[in-house]
Amino acid sequence: MTTSAPFDPRILKSNAPVPGAPDNWKRFFSFNTDAKVIGIQYISVAIFFLLVGGLLAMIMRGELITPENDLVDRTVYNGLYTMHGTIMLFMFIFPVLNGLNNLLIPPMIGAPDMAFPRLNAVAFWMVPLFGVILMASFLLPGGPANAGWWSYPPVSTQNPLGHLISGESMWLLAVALSGVSSIIGALNFVTTIIRMRAPGMTFFRMPVFIWTVWAAQTLQLIGLPALTGGAIMLLFDLVVGTSFFQPEGGGDPVLYQHFFWFYSHPAVYVIILPVFGIFSELFSVHSRKPLFGYAFVAVASFVIVFLGLIVWVHHFFPSGVPEWMRNLFMVTTMLISVPTGVKVFAWLATIWGGKIQLNTPMLFCLGGLFNFVFAGVTGIMLATVPIDIHVNNTYFVVGHFHYVIYGAAVMGIFAAIYHWFSKFTGRMYYEGLGKLHFALTFIGSNLNFFPMHPLGLMGMPRRVSSYDPEFTFWNVVASLGSFLLGVSIIPFLLNMISSWVRGPKAPQNPWQAIGLEWLLPSPPPAENFEDNVPTVISGPYGYGTGKPLVENQAAYENQQFQEV
Amino acid sequence: MTSSLPSQDHGHGSAPGGGHGMHAKHNLTGFIIFLLSESVIFLAFFSGYAMLKLGALDWLPPGVEGLEWQTPLINTIVLVSSSGTIYLAEREMARHNIWGFRAWWLLTMALGAYFLWGQAVEWSGLKFGFTTGTFGGTFYLLTGFHGLHVLTGVLLMALMLGKSFIPNNYKGGEQGVQATSLFWHFVDVIWIILFVLLYVWQRS
Numbered sequence: 001m002t003t004s005a006p007f008d009p010r011i012l013k014s015n016a017p018v019p020g021a022p023d024n025w026k027r028f029f030s031f032n033t034d035a036k037v038i039g040i041q042y043i044s045v046a047i048f049f050l051l052v053g054g055l056l057a058m059i060m061r062g063e064l065i066t067p068e069n070d071l072v073d074r075t076v077y078n079g080l081y082t083m084h085g086t087i088m089l090f091m092f093i094f095p096v097l098n099g100l101n102n103l104l105i106p107p108m109i110g111a112p113d114m115a116f117p118r119l120n121a122v123a124f125w126m127v128p129l130f131g132v133i134l135m136a137s138f139l140l141p142g143g144p145a146n147a148g149w150w151s152y153p154p155v156s157t158q159n160p161l162g163h164l165i166s167g168e169s170m171w172l173l174a175v176a177l178s179g180v181s182s183i184i185g186a187l188n189f190v191t192t193i194i195r196m197r198a199p200g201m202t203f204f205r206m207p208v209f210i211w212t213v214w215a216a217q218t219l220q221l222i223g224l225p226a227l228t229g230g231a232i233m234l235l236f237d238l239v240v241g242t243s244f245f246q247p248e249g250g251g252d253p254v255l256y257q258h259f260f261w262f263y264s265h266p267a268v269y270v271i272i273l274p275v276f277g278i279f280s281e282l283f284s285v286h287s288r289k290p291l292f293g294y295a296f297v298a299v300a301s302f303v304i305v306f307l308g309l310i311v312w313v314h315h316f317f318p319s320g321v322p323e324w325m326r327n328l329f330m331v332t333t334m335l336i337s338v339p340t341g342v343k344v345f346a347w348l349a350t351i352w353g354g355k356i357q358l359n360t361p362m363l364f365c366l367g368g369l370f371n372f373v374f375a376g377v378t379g380i381m382l383a384t385v386p387i388d389i390h391v392n393n394t395y396f397v398v399g400h401f402h403y404v405i406y407g408a409a410v411m412g413i414f415a416a417i418y419h420w421f422s423k424f425t426g427r428m429y430y431e432g433l434g435k436l437h438f439a440l441t442f443i444g445s446n447l448n449f450f451p452m453h454p455l456g457l458m459g460m461p462r463r464v465s466s467y468d469p470e471f472t473f474w475n476v477v478a479s480l481g482s483f484l485l486g487v488s489i490i491p492f493l494l495n496m497i498s499s500w501v502r503g504p505k506a507p508q509n510p511w512q513a514i515g516l517e518w519l520l521p522s523p524p525p526a527e528n529f530e531d532n533v534p535t536v537i538s539g540p541y542g543y544g545t546g547k548p549l550v551e552n553q554a555a556y557e558n559q560q561f562q563e564v
Numbered sequence: 565m566t567s568s569l570p571s572q573d574h575g576h577g578s579a580p581g582g583g584h585g586m587h588a589k590h591n592l593t594g595f596i597i598f599l600l601s602e603s604v605i606f607l608a609f610f611s612g613y614a615m616l617k618l619g620a621l622d623w624l625p626p627g628v629e630g631l632e633w634q635t636p637l638i639n640t641i642v643l644v645s646s647s648g649t650i651y652l653a654e655r656e657m658a659r660h661n662i663w664g665f666r667a668w669w670l671l672t673m674a675l676g677a678y679f680l681w682g683q684a685v686e687w688s689g690l691k692f693g694f695t696t697g698t699f700g701g702t703f704y705l706l707t708g709f710h711g712l713h714v715l716t717g718v719l720l721m722a723l724m725l726g727k728s729f730i731p732n733n734y735k736g737g738e739q740g741v742q743a744t745s746l747f748w749h750f751v752d753v754i755w756i757i758l759f760v761l762l763y764v765w766q767r768s
């Protein structure tokens with residue numbers, strides 16, 4: 001809204017070193033407003049925190065490899081699982097998805113950048129800020145927050161040391177900042193998608209990835225404020241001494257659970273919807289077939305948004321929820337498998353009879369789809385009230401959501417990173433290392449998370465550092481799986497760093513894919529198409545149809561943009 | 565190397581010198597989306613208030629009879645009429661009558677400030693505090709959070725008023741004025757709901 005803008009963002013955005021401006025690699029450490037720089041910043045920070053969160057998980061699995069409590073103190077263990085969950089969700093998976101959004105949305109819709117580039121940079125720089133706050137809480141006398149990532153009162157409002165700055169208050173501050181950052185991001189993504197598409201790109205000509213991001217970010221805009229409201233009330237309970245959630249003052253602890261899950265259930269869809277988009281893009285490209293049922297797959301995203309907002313109570317069926325509410329939310333939860341099933345069958349129909357290319361991105365997609373279907377089956381089981389009450393707070397639940405988050409979502413994210421790596425770095429990754437990464441991830445995640453299901457059915461509760469000896473076998477298997485997952489990240493990091501530094505130069509369109517981003521050079525110039533935005537004349541995924549995507553397509557293919 | 569910079573005019577429909585970040589129409593779209601999102605926080609507080617009130621055994625703390633509603637009603641009338649004055653200010657702006665705009669705008673600010681003052685007077689006369697059970701907690705949470713929004717609105721208006729003195733600044737209408745006005749109507753609607761929930765719905 002300022003009328004005088006003394007700085008010209010293009011100076012920061014130029015690929016070439018400009019006198020007085022940060023040079024190429026330094027832009028990644030600057031307050032840069034270029035969505036492509038911000039995207040890589042997001043992804044790099046997120047992968048750093050993936051390593052941190054993974055390390056915490058491996059310490060826990062190290063503790064659980066024996067039945068006795070012998071590696072870490074119980075209080076430390078409580079802090080470990082709390083911080084593992086918080087870091088993985090707020091520091092890894094949301095930032096990495098926002099990174100993909102930043103990289104992919106503008107080129108895919110033919111926009112030069114995000115609608116609000118400076119807000120975009122602000123949203124990113126809040127991530128390291130609350131990351132530091134969260135990590136600093138490890139240094140406090142009472143340790144980090146240890147009430148679990150749900151932070152349910154009354155556990156979370158205990159403050160035994162009585163300090164104002166406790167692990168819990170730092171946690172709340174970090175989560176609130178993360179919420180603000182995500183809302184700014186969501187505003188930006190939604191506005192960009194609504195207002196900045198290329199001429200001719202109607203809603204039903206948008207790639208499914210754009211549809212799913214739009215749906216997911218709409219969920220952020222609806223859900224996050226509710227969590228923020230609950231977090232403000234919890235903070236007042238903790239710091240000022242109000243009694244919103246304190247029964248002794250007339251408050252209701254279950255009310256917090258409503259606030260928390262009203263957002264945190266849709267948060268799962270915020271994570272998985274863009275991954276559905278990635279699956280839709282990649283299955284189509286690497287099977288050389290149009291996406292089956294494009295319009296249904298696209299619209300199903302918003303059906304999931306609607307249903308995803310009315311299922312939250314299934315997270316606390318045993319918390320004194322009235323019977324009618326349990327039944328209602330059981331039905332809505334099961335209904336959500338309908339739009340999800342639409343997508344799964346559409347993907348199967350897409351790869352059916354296609355010329356499948358088993359490269360790294362496709363392998364990650366197939367592995368992710370396998371894990372997702374497994375998680376969907378256990379999800380239906382958990383939606384059923386009698387089963388849920390039986391396995392509530394056991395390892396069955398832990399196994400279920402790790403299959404969704406790591407098995408499906410993170411594998412989809414890896415697929416996307418490999419698939420679009422060449423576009424944004426201008427280099428090809430090494431296929432052998434990629435396949436090794438896939439094999440280790442797929443085996444590791446199944447070895448790690450499958451044993452949690454029998455453990456849960458046998459009755460092993462979650463969030464304990466010691467257990468009965470009869471649970472030992474499956475716990476040892478799971479621990480070995482987790483160490484394998486830890487190892488699996490090594491070929492990934494090696495691949496990313498070495499191929500970005502010295503990998504073979506990537507062509508403009510290595511996958512012969514159809515999409516606006518593939519009509520740009522690799523890497524694209526600072527403002528993508530600049531003034532030559534193509535006019536879209538047909539829907540996406542025209543594989544095997546021979547229909548051009550844009551007017552004057554030949555001019556964009558293998559174009560010689562002004563070399564910089 | 566500088567010659568390889570992209571061409572100077574990008575044709576994004578941006579104001580001269582506005583640079584890359586100024587996409588005129590996007591600001592209002594973004595602001596409307598922001599307001600919709602912001603309204604969910606209030607919805608969360610409202611539904612939390614309703615759940616706590618409906619579930620309470622003794623809603624009123626000992627020694628408290630209920631809330632006095634006459635003064636808040638005057639406050640309500642002031643705030644609602646300020647929505648009218650801000651509309652008149654915008655209309656003057658559309659007619660390019662900058663002084664008319666400033667006059668109505670200033671009156672709106674005064675009404676907003678009167679509301680805040682009335683709120684402060686009400687708070688200082690109350691016999692319960694923020695930590696007096698869920699009754700006190702929700703009362704101060706709702707009115708306080710809304711009051712913060714009123715304060716933000718008045719400050720935004722002051723900013724827009726100041727910017728109106730930059731020569732030719734508001735010639736073609738101004739996004740910030742539209743956004744502030746939208747924000748003010750939003751704050752107004754929230755207050756009406758709040759008034760009904762807190763002062764009209766006294767029986768528990």
